[in-house]
Amino acid sequence: MTPLPGSIDETLALLASARYVGDRALATVLFLSLRMGRPLMLEGEAGVGKTEIAKVLAAALGRRLIRLQCYEGLDVASAVYEWNYAGQMMAIRLAEAGGETDRDRLQEDVFSPRHLVKRPLLQALEPQAGGPPVLLIDELDRTDEAFEAFLLEILSDFQVTVPELGTIAAAAPPIVIITSNRTREIHDALKRRCLYHWIDYPDAERERRIVAEKAPHAASALTRELVAFVQRLRGEDLFKAPGVAETLDWASALTELDAVALDPATVDDTLGVLLKYQDDIARISGSRARAILDAARAEARLEA
Template sequence: MGEQSPLPVSVDETLALLSSGDYVGERSLATVLFLALKLGRPLFLEGEAGVGKTEIAKVLADTLGRRLVRLQCYEGLDVSAAVYEWNYPRQMVEIRVAEAAGAGDRASLTNDIFDERFLIERPLLQALRPDDRGAPVLLIDELDRTDEPFEAFLLEVLSDYQITIPELGSIAAASPPIVIVTSNRTREIHDALKRRCLYHWIDYPSAERELEILTVKAPGAPAKLSREIVSFVQALRKEDLFKLPGIAETLDWAEALTQLDKVALDPQAIDDTLGVLLKYQDDIAKIQGSEAARLLSDVKSELTGVAIA
């Protein structure tokens, strides 16, 4: 991570910031990101898995020289895993030492053991702490995997950038973190949380933008192979599949085919590597063989007549 950089002062600077981190973003994304940074508001990013939501937080942290604090959400996530918990073994040792020393003031002992020395900080609390590099980038990733009670807890964090610990009181951020919240939309997030954020939907990229992403992220792939990969993936996204491939899968596929020394797509190469692109057996079975050959034939015919780039 480099030195701390100032926040962008325009949409164009925000686009340039993303570009400097090898993120190929659209102007609409740069606009809402600029506003989130300018207004100090959390940015809520929604979209299918693998379209580049998480990457935005990583790029921001890298290009701005900030620390990245990531909270990976999951079902059953609670305060002890997301915010803080007390170091009970150390507290018990402190109690035993105090008893051995003859300390009899129970109230004083209680204050001693509920001191920040015994506090184990989890991502949300870490993100509120001062940092020499500036306020960190807080990534709350895949919020849709948690439940509604945890969402309700986040309201205080996203509204006031503070956390209340009963034994210590409220801990507020001296400088609010840059907050990126992502969701794959496996369930709807409550309106109360969305109101506290600026919102942007990240869709699958156009063919032109996906080819640009491939050029930036997988420069080792031959130009012809890259064009065919993008056209094939774009065609796949029009099929009735359980899970459509995202940009992440496109990049993985390009890397895999490059490692196999492919300079162009052929039916055998597609069948052999579909597990890189598709992650469900029913989808692979549906595309493998004759359907893959048909899609590839359509792709090559299209590219013969009209180039993507």
């Protein structure tokens, strides 16, 4: 098990060891979260690398990653635990067949831990071979306020209450990363239990480093041009601007097409890799794409 970083610089090095190109502001809040044992809430647009941070932490620290993917209607049975009803019914039938008449003993057997199906939040409270796990609560904004309220006990005391068994507490708190795309506001009561960081789109220099790290087969000239194009594209009036994930997808797609530089035809043909809404594609393709490309090429030449 890799020890937790002892400084901000060590945190930056930890991220870099797992090929995550972070900045000092992120490393600072991540270092504080690890040292203070506080959950870290990351907000930002989709595709800027929030989820990746939890994956990187788990890989770099040698910890198990436990992911709770949030969605509308998420409840305790899916997030924390539920009982194996088929197993319980089998236990009851076997007890009846064996002549068991002690109700207390039967209830104790039916509601024993062996019939408990542990979901991600309960799994995160259990001891792990490599140390406390990394718990990723992904896209919390997709759930409702009732589920947020349920999380308060877990994030405050790292424990959950199972009525039939009592309170189950973590011997050592997990490392908790919560992400939100901010499609709605998260309640203040939950935010107070977390450290907070907003992850914005990277600047051109950092985005080039990310592409060089994650898509190393892209030619350097192509990398400069495509990053400059994406940076300018984010300034357009779009329903959904491309994130870093789309930049990497585009770099990989252009590499598959053996492109060494951008040209108007290739840009128009591959806009669907960057933009996910037809209205955005229709607005950008053609003359607008060529204008953005010309400006991006000029900028890339200056950067060369």
